[in-house]
Amino acid sequence: MTDQALVVFDGVAKRFGNFVAVEKLNLEIRKGEFLAIMGSSGCGKTTTLRMLAGLEAPSEGEIRLDGKRINDLPTWNRDTPMVWQSLALFPFLTVRENVEFSLRMRGADKAARRRRVDKWLERMQITEFADRNVAHLSGGQRQRVALARSLVTEPQILLLDEPLSALDAHLKVRMQSVLSNLQRELGITFVYVTHSQSEAFSMADRVVIMSRGRIEQIGNPQEIYRAPRTKFVAEFLGSSNIFAGEVSNVSEAAVKISTPAGEFDVVPNAAKPLSKGNKATFVVSDDRLHLSNRPPEDRLNRLQASVVGEEFVGATAVIHLEGAERIEIKVQKSHDELEQLNLEPGAQVWVSWRPDATHILPGE
Amino acid sequence: MRKSITFYGLTFSLPMLVWQALFFLAPLLFLIALSFWSVRNFRMEPDFNPDNWTRMLGRAVFWQAYLRTFLLSASAAVITSILAFPCAYAIAFKLSETARRWAIFLMVIPFFTSYLVRVYSWQIFLSDNGIFNALFAQVGIGPFGMLNSSFGVMIGYLTLSFPLVVLLQLFSLVFVDKTLIEAAHNLHCGRLRTVFEVIVPSAKVGLVIAALFCFILTFGDFVSPLYLGGGDPPTLSILITDTTKSGQQWPRAAVIALTMIATLLAVAFAAVSFAYRERGR
């Protein structure tokens, strides 16, 4: 049941004039899953969502909902309610009237409307605000109204377009758990578009990473974090150092890759068989690099680099370094560890890491 | 930046204050005083005499004119708003950026053409042997008496206020949040229904203000009711011009003018509070 596809994007593309927003997209969204579509702005994630909602017509390909082609179904005849980034609450209606809206549009009778609305006001804990003007509510309350308004018809799918981006950090985390709980309780599909890695990774069952109208990787959060497929994903996740070079030697235990910054031992990746002379790119997470003023042990990968500066990130700091050929390297360390070292800008330090801390990108 | 009053600052702020106080505010206040003056032997004398008020407000002719003016302007506000809305809607939502700018430019042109000339032109169209009746005769109907009727007045009022109403409506429609329209569609609200359920409520302030301006403009206009409506029965503005231009009964004209201002203030207040009324607490 859970693995059944609810929505299928079959070769769907969207062009605005000469601009290609989405390129030949193939994607299955399963029944009851929490799917996050992530990417930077302009990557096509919102367009994908809007095509599903019927707010944008695909230039080619087919979108199927529950096995039926919905390309030509106007948005007001689809059951794909959406929560907007701006929430798009009707300012001229009260909370109750907002929640009631789609029931009224479907011609539900008054008693049934009242029952349903009361239920959802209750469920979202906004009963006491029922007769308020939506403009006079707090951010969190407005979120709840928007959710109630979309869910009042009890659809099989809910689309969310960066609904939390306007909230402060604390409220954001609270609404994240509201959303995850809601999704689990209702058992319906959530499609959640965001540019925030933390939102996507903390809530979603599966994450789709998009770039320039194309899917870069689909997988569960751990998979993506541990084994990014492409350089883009590794860069997007932001915490990796990327080395590109050429395979100089292959043995059973390790692949030797020669890069402008030096020659390094890397753990082979089953998804990317390599032989001598192949181009290869591997990444090392910034928290798995070590820094020292003295040369490290021989069995470690190492290189010498000069300190560029330090970036303060709460409990830890990120040291930015520059290796040979101006290769940028960043290392994340606790403040305690850093105090032991001489990290004046310009100072030469050793950077080292274990071969098993590396990951070869299969998509490069 | 907030310093005490300087010669420099006053150079720029005072002229407006002085001019409008002297030649705008003072005349309007003088109108109040004038309404209590008395006229003896065709000469006005300063006085404190409520006679003008009791006489004017006691006349059936005055109240007939009042009712007629009010009804004409109220109908003009409603009719113009209804006729202007599809036009403003189309310009706001259905035209390309360039076409919209041209449409706005064309809508502004009438403000700089003589209203009198346009009214005269309408006489040519509407008169018994005018253009419209000549066209009607071609298809074998008519002639219709369109000049010197309420229909003629309405044509004149439309000439006066239609472009302004379209522009005011347009500017409120342009600022309607597009995501609200999408949200309505997304919540099963069809195209036409969205216009009434979402677009009109969203643009309410602008739509009401547009209707209010139409009311104000037509309420004070004497040209259309006179030259397209025949002037009989008269409207309040025709009464003012007649009373002022034929002799020295200015105090009575002042009474009419002040009644009109009171009416306009009441209507404006009602319209604005209706426009800004909010749903819910």
Add this chain to the structure above:
Amino acid sequence: MNSFNSNRLIDWALKLYVLLSFGFIFAPIAASFVFSFNVDRFPSLPLGGFSMIWYEAVWADPLIWEGLRNTLIAGVVVSALATAIGFGAAYTDFRYKFFGKSVYMALALLPPTIPVVILGLAMLAFLSNISLSGAIYSVIIAHVVMCAPFAMAICRLRLSQMDPSLEAAAWNLGASEWMAMRHVIIPFCKPAIFAALFITMAVSFDEFAVAWFVSGLNETLPVKVLGFLQGQVSPRINVIGTFVFIASMTLVVLAQILLMRRSGTPATTSAAAPADIGVVTP
């Protein structure tokens, strides 16, 4: 909105409606132009022969020349005064905060909302009480009251496009308030000032009601037209209308060009319209 959720038939019907609306607006203007060349005194269809006789009649009429002279004198003086006053008020609003500013602004913006008959009567009564009525300067006084708000609106719009720290930067570099005005504010507002000059002149050229009340024997051209309208049918109105239309449009187009050259938008009024309508953002 996107093309997906719109119906072609409805869209065409709406566009046709816009065209019909413009037809209604421009029919009287066009007819006036056409009939100014019509030989018949009583205009009807089909058209009579082409003729310039009404132009000749207007040309030969000394009363019309006198009206034109009054209109021009009033228009030029009004535009200069109204623009100066309006600019001052716009600058005051831009720069200063003071007690009673809302009253000040109301006074600056209210005149166009008062019906012209009432304004005309009030002006006539007041000006004749202080012996200022019945002359060309009476018209000027009244028209400045009516035009200054427009000048103020145009200048204020321009000032709102100016970075408020520009003026402070000029002071900081050693300019006095007067020098900053002369070298920063006025150059910045120049297109708006010229636009205001033209627009207020155009408004004054067309205004007939208040001018009719206060002008006495020094009638302006629109007041003469009002007189013709009261008399019998006269195609001379069409001739004058055509002239006034061309004159006013020249002024408006000049104002447009000035405003457009600096701000890059074709209409003063469209500055309020955001640019993102009809564009779908991916």
